[in-house]
Amino acid sequence: MLKTIGLNSLKTSSRFVRLSTCRTLAVTTRRLNTQQTKTTINNEKPMRIDRELPDPRADRKKQWAGFAAFSIAVGSALAIIFNYEKTENPIISDTLYQLRKSATTKEWLGENIEFDGIIPWVYGKLNPVAGIINITFYIKGNKNQSGMVRLVADRENRHDEFLIHEWSLTVNDKKFDLLSESSSKTLNHN
Template sequence: MNLTRPLIRKTILRPILHRTLIAAPGPNTGPLLTRRADRELPNPNPGRKWLYTFPIFVVAVGAGMLGIFNYQKSSSSVVHSTLYALRTSPRAREILGDEIYFAQQIPWISGEMNQLHGRIDISFWVKGNKQQAKMRFRSIRPDRMSYFRTEEWSLEKEDGTVVQLLESDSDPFRKD
């Protein structure tokens, strides 16, 4: 009795209807050139790898926001006006020297600049030919229908002494 003959006849006469499943493409396997209907579906729960990159994303967005807000302050008319007033003030030129400008290449403007609500309180480092100092400018608007009133405009030298610039007679901010 020959047992192999019925097995050969079944496999030859009847085609193979079952194909093997092909694994789904992985993240680094390259482009998918052919699509097959019998391929394995991707994993719907890929894991929590995004949790590792989320803090980096938050730090990058935060640093970008700080940079944008600082750029907005540094390019405002208030900062440009105070720098112009420093350049034209005899007392500031006596302390700092000529060619007064920001002390750093990218200046950091500290404080609040809220013109809508009438509060300006900023400070930043400036330098001249002689030395550098921290300039502080504070101005308020008591009510909506009044003008800004300058309360402080000073230079703090590196040795810690503070020179008030509002005391001079040629002050460009004095409206009293």
């Protein structure tokens, strides 16, 4: 029995020695890590404000030039977006379709009527919701001749059709009334 008690106390004391050794190592490691951190922090340059802050009003010309460039870029992007919306409007698509069928347009510009230029541009006001159409755009055909189309129309309210006042094609300073060769004087777009 004594042997058993002695063995048990020996096992317990060896566990205690192991645990205390592990605790001592852990505490020592923590102390060393904090000391190293403190020494590295102390070796760095301290933060001081002993110099003048930058003047925000310096280089005014650069600031104005940057603002002007930004404004021009944003304005150009908006103009391109709004023009794209105009060129994709059903009224423009219908107008191009009618121009492709027109005998006068075929005679002066040829077949394959499309927008003239790399970037198609629709000038003027195209607001079907308000009932106002006053647009101008350039077209070309396979005869390498370009022409300017003008369309002016309006309507009283949303339920009415657009009443066309002017629909013309100008080629080489000759103006052709496309409204006279069309059977309809209205655009049916709601």
